[in-house]
Amino acid sequence: MAQTPQFEGKQITDIQFEPAPAPLAPQDLDRLQRLKKGSPLHMSDVSTAIDGLFATGRFEDIQVDAEASGPDGVIIRFLTRQTSFVGHVGMSGKTAPPPNRGQLVNATQLNLGAPYHDPDLVAAQSNLKKMFEGEGLYEATIHPEVTRDPVTQAMNFTFAIKPGKRAKYTTPVIKGTPLLTDSTIMRVTAWRIPLIHWWRQVTQARTRTGMDGIQRKYQKQDRLTAKVQIDSLDYKPETRRVEPHLTLEAGPKVRVKAVEAKVSKGRLKKYVPIYDEGTVDRDLLVEGARNLRDYFQSQGYYDVSVDFREATPTPDERVIEYVIARGQRYKLVHVEIRGNKYFKADNLRERMFLEPSSIQLRHGRYSEAFRKRDEEAVSNLYRSNGFRDVKVTSAVENSYKGKDGQIGVTLNVEEGPQWFVDSLQLEGTSRLDANTLTSGLTSVKGQPFSDVNVASDRNTVLTAYFNNGFPAATFEYKSEPSGEPNHVNLVYTIVEGTQQFVRDVKITGMTNTKPRVVDRYIRLKPGDKLSPTEVTGAQKRLYELGIFAKIDTAIQNPDGDERFKYVLYDFEEAHRYTLNLGFGAEIAQFGGTTTNLNSPGGATGFSPRGSVDISRLNFLGIGHTVSLRSRVSDLEQRVSLEYLAPRFNNLEGQNITYSLLYDNTRDVRTFSSKRQEASVQVSRQLSKATTALFRFTYRRVSTSNVIIPSLLVPQLLQPVRLGLLSANLVEDRRDDPTDAHRGVYNTVDIGLASSIFGSQRNFARGLARNATYHRIGKKYVFARQTQFGVIVPYNPPSGVAAADSVPLPERFFGGGANTHRGFPYNQAGPRDIGTPAGPGGFFTQPTGFPLGGNALFFNTVEFRFPLIGSNIGGVLFHDAGNVFRSFSDVSFRSSQKNLQDFNYMVHAAGFGVRYKTPIGPVRVDLAYSINPPSYVGFKGTQLELLACDPNKPAVGVCVGTRQNISHFQFSFSIGQAF
Numbered sequence: 001m002a003q004t005p006q007f008e009g010k011q012i013t014d015i016q017f018e019p020a021p022a023p024l025a026p027q028d029l030d031r032l033q034r035l036k037k038g039s040p041l042h043m044s045d046v047s048t049a050i051d052g053l054f055a056t057g058r059f060e061d062i063q064v065d066a067e068a069s070g071p072d073g074v075i076i077r078f079l080t081r082q083t084s085f086v087g088h089v090g091m092s093g094k095t096a097p098p099p100n101r102g103q104l105v106n107a108t109q110l111n112l113g114a115p116y117h118d119p120d121l122v123a124a125q126s127n128l129k130k131m132f133e134g135e136g137l138y139e140a141t142i143h144p145e146v147t148r149d150p151v152t153q154a155m156n157f158t159f160a161i162k163p164g165k166r167a168k169y170t171t172p173v174i175k176g177t178p179l180l181t182d183s184t185i186m187r188v189t190a191w192r193i194p195l196i197h198w199w200r201q202v203t204q205a206r207t208r209t210g211m212d213g214i215q216r217k218y219q220k221q222d223r224l225t226a227k228v229q230i231d232s233l234d235y236k237p238e239t240r241r242v243e244p245h246l247t248l249e250a251g252p253k254v255r256v257k258a259v260e261a262k263v264s265k266g267r268l269k270k271y272v273p274i275y276d277e278g279t280v281d282r283d284l285l286v287e288g289a290r291n292l293r294d295y296f297q298s299q300g301y302y303d304v305s306v307d308f309r310e311a312t313p314t315p316d317e318r319v320i321e322y323v324i325a326r327g328q329r330y331k332l333v334h335v336e337i338r339g340n341k342y343f344k345a346d347n348l349r350e351r352m353f354l355e356p357s358s359i360q361l362r363h364g365r366y367s368e369a370f371r372k373r374d375e376e377a378v379s380n381l382y383r384s385n386g387f388r389d390v391k392v393t394s395a396v397e398n399s400y401k402g403k404d405g406q407i408g409v410t411l412n413v414e415e416g417p418q419w420f421v422d423s424l425q426l427e428g429t430s431r432l433d434a435n436t437l438t439s440g441l442t443s444v445k446g447q448p449f450s451d452v453n454v455a456s457d458r459n460t461v462l463t464a465y466f467n468n469g470f471p472a473a474t475f476e477y478k479s480e481p482s483g484e485p486n487h488v489n490l491v492y493t494i495v496e497g498t499q500q501f502v503r504d505v506k507i508t509g510m511t512n513t514k515p516r517v518v519d520r521y522i523r524l525k526p527g528d529k530l531s532p533t534e535v536t537g538a539q540k541r542l543y544e545l546g547i548f549a550k551i552d553t554a555i556q557n558p559d560g561d562e563r564f565k566y567v568l569y570d571f572e573e574a575h576r577y578t579l580n581l582g583f584g585a586e587i588a589q590f591g592g593t594t595t596n597l598n599s600p601g602g603a604t605g606f607s608p609r610g611s612v613d614i615s616r617l618n619f620l621g622i623g624h625t626v627s628l629r630s631r632v633s634d635l636e637q638r639v640s641l642e643y644l645a646p647r648f649n650n651l652e653g654q655n656i657t658y659s660l661l662y663d664n665t666r667d668v669r670t671f672s673s674k675r676q677e678a679s680v681q682v683s684r685q686l687s688k689a690t691t692a693l694f695r696f697t698y699r700r701v702s703t704s705n706v707i708i709p710s711l712l713v714p715q716l717l718q719p720v721r722l723g724l725l726s727a728n729l730v731e732d733r734r735d736d737p738t739d740a741h742r743g744v745y746n747t748v749d750i751g752l753a754s755s756i757f758g759s760q761r762n763f764a765r766g767l768a769r770n771a772t773y774h775r776i777g778k779k780y781v782f783a784r785q786t787q788f789g790v791i792v793p794y795n796p797p798s799g800v801a802a803a804d805s806v807p808l809p810e811r812f813f814g815g816g817a818n819t820h821r822g823f824p825y826n827q828a829g830p831r832d833i834g835t836p837a838g839p840g841g842f843f844t845q846p847t848g849f850p851l852g853g854n855a856l857f858f859n860t861v862e863f864r865f866p867l868i869g870s871n872i873g874g875v876l877f878h879d880a881g882n883v884f885r886s887f888s889d890v891s892f893r894s895s896q897k898n899l900q901d902f903n904y905m906v907h908a909a910g911f912g913v914r915y916k917t918p919i920g921p922v923r924v925d926l927a928y929s930i931n932p933p934s935y936v937g938f939k940g941t942q943l944e945l946l947a948c949d950p951n952k953p954a955v956g957v958c959v960g961t962r963q964n965i966s967h968f969q970f971s972f973s974i975g976q977a978f
Helices: 026-032 043-055 101-107 118-134 182-189 204-220 265-271 282-298 345-349 368-383 434-439 451-467 515-519 532-543 942-947
Strands: 011-018 059-069 073-082 084-092 141-149 154-162 173-177 227-236 241-249 253-259 305-314 317-325 331-338 391-397 406-414 420-427 474-481 487-495 501-508 548-555 564-573 577-590 603-619 624-633 636-645 654-668 671-685 690-704 720-732 743-753 763-776 780-793 855-868 872-884 906-915 922-929 934-937 961-964 968-974
Touching: 026 043, 043 059, 043 073, 084 101, 084 501, 084 564, 101 118, 101 548, 101 564, 118 141, 118 154, 154 501, 182 204, 204 227, 204 241, 265 282, 282 305, 282 317, 282 368, 331 345, 368 391, 368 406, 368 451, 420 434, 434 451, 451 474, 451 487, 451 532, 532 548, 532 564, 872 922
Parallel strands: 011 073, 084 154, 173 241, 253 317, 331 406, 420 487, 501 564
Antiparallel strands: 059 073, 141 154, 227 241, 305 317, 391 406, 474 487, 548 564, 577 603, 603 624, 624 636, 636 654, 654 671, 671 690, 690 720, 720 743, 743 763, 763 780, 780 855, 855 872, 872 906, 906 922, 922 968, 934 961
């Protein structure tokens, strides 16, 4: 701007921006540039305005022009070149991973919301080209399409890609001293298919795996210092082949030995880090000696000394010997803590590694490193509670109570005085309420004073400021002695900085999803305080929908001096169709139906199973999901169609599901059940731990393959329609649902089948479960579970007893790995005892097959403990309970009155083994049933049973036989019993 005297002091009649409008929010524009319409023009104000506008980061260049307006006026014109920012980055065109679209987007290094310059696009294309070439796609073409959002100054990029055909490997060029044959190198790289010798396609993972294969081959030959390097991958376009150029230096064989003590090669590889690092130097060897010393000390050799020596017997060999003097073997039998007054000994032991000998640790757990670590852990605990001068030492007694080979460790605690806070003062809090901040702090009046508590307060204060839009807030503190000894006055000084607000929320990247779906989950609105917690919270809620593969969120122009900023969300939608295939098998005591009646108590069998699930995500672009699920096995054929609509009635945590189901099940030996049903369910998450479900089901149930003559009547065989209204409440406060160590798990399920809902049977149903988990010390868990259920029928059909009016598939069945391990699967409860027939008082032949009941009670207790190492645990358990004919028949007696009595408590005790896996513990349980039921069964076929005449004395095959459930039961499954 020409600084001529005629403009100085003249009245500003207008302020203009070219291009218009200015990219700043009106509030920021008014704050940053001091030139105002109607005010006199001063050249110093122009310089200040330019500096302020540059500080926003929204401008790359600013020039100011002045134009006379009338005799005494002037027009100020800002001629600007605005900064551009990175917006959406996407890919178009068909690609066959690798690389996938997410990897391609990351390779561009165009970060959402960051300033953009023209060279960035060139670099992005170069990075994409390198990624494609690394994956063997040397003929890939990349054409960027760039659009600009004039409102946000965002540059949106769509890279149109054509990957072309993938190249294949060819014979590598090898330099150096490999000491491996070419055929060996080809085999370990796996770049060529064995036998047929076809070269594989090039990918980064395959190239890396090939190099790792060469390195592993050298390691197997003990050449730990081998150098394996890929110099280049030369592409031959005429043959579409890639020629790897490798430099291989085998190096000498490195042999690591242990002398004077036996150590397996596997353990040496575990504790001596030269195997992992692929090099040999003194620091790694010293670390190996320290690791071996800790290992032997953990085995009871507390006086062990470990040293090493090196030798080079031949140019191609290097020998490293660890000299191990184990000394006497000890057992840590006693750990004592003295001098502790503030903390109980049990609280301190929870933080300690030292542990006396036990069944799991035969010699206890001790090492010098563990002892020092425990001293430090106890000291830190005391310091965090205000004992600034605490001293923790330990003493070792080698012959504890005069017994050679046994040691005791005493931890001595000199607590010293405890420091307290007399007063806390907050300075610099002008925008947030000081009382609200203080209520969440730890170091308040009367509380212990420690650096740990002050650090916690720092996080609390800064988090509160960040969540209220103060990203540059800082925290400092000082402490001063108060008038009382060991008491301090604290002063927290906060520099708040500039508060930031949401200018607007911008969404990019969606093609199929309707904007209103996303709008529901983003709570930030223009003018709100810019809270990073809320920004990422919306991202988390949107991920939970399951319809987005990737969600990037950012603050545009994060370093610019603006108070009002754009919040950006960029989406990559997930594939809309998913297909899951599953295969498995079960080996157990199955209850599948059969025409052979010899084993009413079940028989061991093998049942393969498979499943196919197809889901359509983001149906109609509104975040709904349609799923078709199927499962087929010898025991069950199931097909279901579900429609899930999340956020029902626009309430977070409330979902509605519509379902259609066909199910044909043969897991009870007495009959097969078939269900065709339609249902609607509303679920509502009441809290983090509690969920409520409300469901209405209308279904048709029927039975087939019924093999008991007394059941072969039209009233029990005919299909029954049921209308059932039910509610379910689930409270889950377990620390780990797959393997709980503490917490509570409660479920309550109540339902009503009534003619009001179109049901042909009337009954009320309730089932409740309560499970608790208690940790005992560090290792042990006591778990218990109680289940109680009851079905109350009413208004039964004419000619049918109330207890029998409940359809067979709707009754309670129990027994097996998850209810009562003293029974085979679904073998608890009432059984067929025959029915009166004929004037002579004979009975139709009893079969002993289970019939289910209208009440159940099961109680299980388990004591869980470590068994071998950290992955194998043991369980002692006791299961008690049964399925009963009706609620009035529930009995806690433990003896069976006669062969027709099944209404008593069956008890079983047993032992189980648990092996930890990523999907939960694999469990094997062996149970001994103390009082299993006996009953009258039938040795024959169904045709022979039907031929028996109930009005004649039973003879031959028609004579019932006494049978019983075996005392021993075995189960194998995944997951804890409860």
